[in-house]
Amino acid sequence: MTHALPGTPAADGFRMPGEFEPHAGCWMLWPERPDNWREAARPAQLAFAQVAAAIAQFEPVTVGVSAANYETARAVLSEPVRVIEMAHDDAWMRDVGPTCVVNGRGTVRGVDWHFNAWGGLDGGLYFPWDQDDLVARKVLEIERLDRYRAPMVNEGGAIHVDGEGTALVTEECLLNPNRNPRCERSDIERRLREYLGVSQIIWLGRGVVDDETGGHIDDLACFARPGVVCLTWTDSHRDPQYAISLDAFERLQEARDARGRRLKVVRLPMPGPLHMRAREAVGIVAREGTRPRRAGDRLAATYVNFYIANGGIVMPLLDARTDRVAAARLKRLFPGRRVVGVPSREILLGGGNIHCITQQIPSGTRSRSPSAR
Numbered sequence: 001m002t003h004a005l006p007g008t009p010a011a012d013g014f015r016m017p018g019e020f021e022p023h024a025g026c027w028m029l030w031p032e033r034p035d036n037w038r039e040a041a042r043p044a045q046l047a048f049a050q051v052a053a054a055i056a057q058f059e060p061v062t063v064g065v066s067a068a069n070y071e072t073a074r075a076v077l078s079e080p081v082r083v084i085e086m087a088h089d090d091a092w093m094r095d096v097g098p099t100c101v102v103n104g105r106g107t108v109r110g111v112d113w114h115f116n117a118w119g120g121l122d123g124g125l126y127f128p129w130d131q132d133d134l135v136a137r138k139v140l141e142i143e144r145l146d147r148y149r150a151p152m153v154n155e156g157g158a159i160h161v162d163g164e165g166t167a168l169v170t171e172e173c174l175l176n177p178n179r180n181p182r183c184e185r186s187d188i189e190r191r192l193r194e195y196l197g198v199s200q201i202i203w204l205g206r207g208v209v210d211d212e213t214g215g216h217i218d219d220l221a222c223f224a225r226p227g228v229v230c231l232t233w234t235d236s237h238r239d240p241q242y243a244i245s246l247d248a249f250e251r252l253q254e255a256r257d258a259r260g261r262r263l264k265v266v267r268l269p270m271p272g273p274l275h276m277r278a279r280e281a282v283g284i285v286a287r288e289g290t291r292p293r294r295a296g297d298r299l300a301a302t303y304v305n306f307y308i309a310n311g312g313i314v315m316p317l318l319d320a321r322t323d324r325v326a327a328a329r330l331k332r333l334f335p336g337r338r339v340v341g342v343p344s345r346e347i348l349l350g351g352g353n354i355h356c357i358t359q360q361i362p363s364g365t366r367s368r369s370p371s372a373r
Helices: 039-056 067-076 132-143 185-196 240-254 278-282 323-333 345-349
Strands: 023-029 061-065 082-085 099-102 108-114 146-153 166-170 200-204 221-225 228-233 264-269 307-309 312-317 338-343 359-362
Touching: 023 039, 023 132, 023 307, 039 061, 039 067, 039 307, 039 312, 039 338, 039 345, 061 067, 061 132, 067 082, 099 185, 099 359, 108 132, 132 146, 146 185, 166 185, 166 221, 185 200, 200 240, 228 240, 240 264, 264 323, 312 323, 323 338
Parallel strands: 023 061, 061 082, 108 146, 166 200, 228 264, 312 338
Antiparallel strands: 023 359, 099 108, 221 228, 307 312
């Protein structure tokens, strides 16, 4: 078993790169839970396979699968995708996988956050989550990357960085007492500086309406590149999302990044509002300890939850009325990348989207130091 490194990434000269910087590859997990994914997860598995195939056009993809599902996954996933047997509780690799950091020499290391299923026994989404809390360590072991064990509960979907010293987060998520009850805002900021290598933290307020993760930033806003932020937006004043997005827009307008720049904000229209249909809810096997999914529940649908791959953008297709507009905005925003849309309603039904089920490993020399073996 690999021991965690002493010290912190920032003290060792490491920073979290932006998602738009070059990747060595992408990791995912296979959806399997019948209490979260309808019809024994089969529709979701097909959607995950489409996402994996789309990303594999641009960079190597690895999917972690339980022993019981290995053969099914290998048969469904496209040939270039690497399939690895790995126990897990659910399929949110963004949140349970490692957050990687790099230094000036190109060395890559990983941050392993404590994971408590988005709230532990106080509003968490399922119990137990012990296998999910081991995933980051396993990924780093397979990738032969040194590991820091961060002294706080956090998820990859709760943080977004520009790679130049700025982090975007929400108060709703990071200040929720069900994550780090003994930490003040200043404690959270200090740890983000230490483990992400950032100097400026931009706090937005709440996340997307009815986002069961407790307001993850990756549904609300993300960096397209340094100085440019995508924000989920609705023009409907009646929608509770309007006030949330307006507040975020105003905070972003007032903010400065770590290099003192004002931010350019690009608004992506919201799909929907979308809701779970009765026939979708019927296919889920209710289980004690797991958050129930019911017909009529509002889904946290947003186009901001896309994945930036090497040379590509893999975006969710959610609503014929807005898909084209969102794709056109992303094409303008990322002129050097090919925008690929994947139908992702089945992923959304399970509580997240394309960014939530992926985690990039940045490019680098990737060597593990002998002292950490």
